[in-house]
Amino acid sequence: MGILGSGPRPLIDGTPPRKSLTVVDVKFDSPELTTYTTYDIQTLKPIEYNELPRLITGINGTVLRRDVDNLTAEERSQCERRLNARLCAA
Secondary structure, eight states: OOOOSOOOOOTTTSOOOOOOEEEEEEEETTOOOEEEEEETTTTTTTEEEEEEEEEEEEEEEEETTTTOOSSSSSHHHHHHSSGGGGGGGO
């Protein structure tokens, strides 16, 4: 996720994110307790999930995009080459 201050942080995989802002809505009476809307600060347009990486692999494991349930075989293979199988479980 980008930041608004001094500029965007690079992703662990090296892809620079956009400057952005995320609004978190908490609805206590809804089955989906939290919803997130992320805006591109340059355009103020919402950023859709499919515009974001499916996963980010770091030294401690992988972080999946909220709508991703499982890694593809290729994603798992790439992750296991960088880490180990235990850290690539999804």
